[in-house]
Amino acid sequence: MSGDFVVSLAESDPSEKFRRLIEVGLALTSESDLSTLLGRILLEARRFTCADAGTLYLVTKDGRLQFSVVQNDSLDHSEVLVGNGSSPVTMEISPTSIAGCVTVTGSTLNIPDVYEIPGTCGFHFDRSFDLKSGYRSRSMLVVPMKNPKGKIVGVIQLINARCPGSGKDTAFSSDQEELVLCLASQAAVALDNARLTGDLRRSYAEAIHHLAKAAEYRDKDTGRHIERVGRYAAAIAGAMGLPQDYISDLLLAATLHDIGKLSIPDCILQKPGKLTSDEYREMKCHASLGGEILAGSENPVLRLASEIALSHHEHWDGSGYPHGLKGDEIPVSGQICAVADVFDALCSARCYKSAFGMQESCEILKQESGRHFSPAVVDVFFRIKDRISEIREEFA
Template sequence: MHVPQHEVNPDALLKTIFTYTSRIADERSLDKLLTLMADMGREMILADRCTLWLLDKEKGELRTQVAHEVGEIRTPMHAGVVGDTIRTGQPLIINDAYQDRRFNPEIDLQTGYRTHALLVIPIRNNQGEVIGAFQAINKRTPDGLFHQRDLDYLSLAAYYAGKSLEAAMLANEIAETQREVIYMMGEVGESRSRETGYHVKRVAKYSKILAVGYGLSESESDLIQMASPMHDIGKVAIPDSILKKPGKLTREEYELMKTHTTVGYNILSKSRREILSSAAIIAGQHHERWDGKGYPHGIGGENIHLYGRITAVADVFDALSSHRCYKRAWDLDRVLDLFRTERGSHFDPTLVDVLFDTLAEIVQVRDQYVDVFDELEDADFSSWTFTI
């Protein structure tokens, strides 16, 4: 077989295929899988950039979570060159993009990149339905042109990776559904005590930031983010007369309030699913204290599960630094002073250090998900004791 100058030779091509397909077959993360596919396609045909587009029929759009040198892009499902391939199911080679009426220059305008040559092929599922497209941009050879050989090679890449992509998309859909259900269940618990849906979103995102900062893996940090919205689900069993009481609780009311931790644990611990099992730990332990003076079991230090310690910091930070319908947020400096004081008493000292190290990210989340209330009561919150 004659290989044109500056093209991938057959031995190198086979090595690329075997290297990537083994990694692709073992990958379960959709984003990582798409990155591997994009890298494989770029190496196989010597493209400058390679993009994986996924079809979202429900929203009527194409989206790319992974594009070399570019962030996420969304576009109408039948727009541009990729949209034409999605609509017709036919591959395309275009070697002068700006002379082709199907080419949409808006993305170049958004990214500042100049597209010259394009190669697009459809990606199909096991039923033969188009689920996305492989797009290669700008050939890295002297002539700068894509040829039929490139189309064949990229089609080969799509064939090898298509089944793994379909499985990853299904797993991603299941995970998103679980996340949505968990958020909704978390909001049920919070809404009964006059909290908001944004509270559970903020706590979830804070928890992931803290987990990553603590040194946990991306997958375990994602698990904590998904599980932490359920931390107060046990409040569904607490009477409104206690949850919504404007004044200080009596000793008996406070003891009943504390049972939301064990109720939450008992609800969630019946499941063997990893997310719900983790949520059970968080629900049961996020009110324990580092010094052993918390509830429901009075355990302390590293006897408190790390997930509970992380969510405790996230939950208290949000309770203090965000407005509620019944109180105003504390100033950030006042919040941080409290964490300095409670470092090693209420909270894991290492996690307090992580909070300060990642404060910029956490404040960004707080400012992104802001609760808006028509009126705020000027209630005195200075005696807050982390009990609710």
């Protein structure tokens, strides 16, 4: 978003501003990705006020203020600091800081020059950023993000209002206070919604994960097999250029490929030696039983998981089970998971065999390309061999 400079709306007519505010509200509330949303909130607030810079703080669960977005056009800097894996910087909610004061009181602060805050005010401006960067903060408009229940979920801090025409430093107007406060409320709702959606997605993924673990529970020596298969499958699908939604679904769905093993008796599943042909026939039922256990769902992950459970033992040349499908009759999810599953099994020690090395396992995949496996999938696998090795080490 660096270089996405602020275009003025500061001088347009009042009802035009409200129209724009509604439009922005629509855009915000239909955005469900948290990082994108946060960056957008601050950018839109700056657009309304022609502000050169700004910071967005979120109130954390344990009651602190988290630096979540920083933007500064003069310094050509724009960064979203949450949801990217790094551990975010937080500060205490104290009425002695500007953002802290707004969080505590719930009231807007509109300060013409932060270097001229009277000593009688309870709060003061922290100059450390200016000293480090050479930036000169002057005017500041700081508003709470209050949701409809009246809870403050964050603070928008806008820095250095500019005259739309001349670009000169100016103060924030009281009209702008109202607009930004309105925008901040819309942002709070959008944020609540994005978090709710995120929580539900995580809960869902976690339930699927438990389901996969449960299925694996009796199959003592598979370790982190299901996780690796999910990762390998998603990496392959990514390199094949399949859509992002499909990849996310596959990451979860592939972990359920062996769920049908729940229906296989201990005496077969946990047998240390080679299976008799009768036992092997029963073992093979896990594919169709897995398909059945997961069948009949309306949700995309479970539908895909059912397809994979059913088809991950089909062979490209038609010699697999349960249906003896051939070539592209096998769903692409099954083609991918066959490679991911067998590769991981080859690399792992099992009760009936020791582990092969990376080299040897790859050799076997190559030999079986066009026989057991889809040649296209094996090709992609070799193209991303480094990524595969990384996953193998990460989930060892």
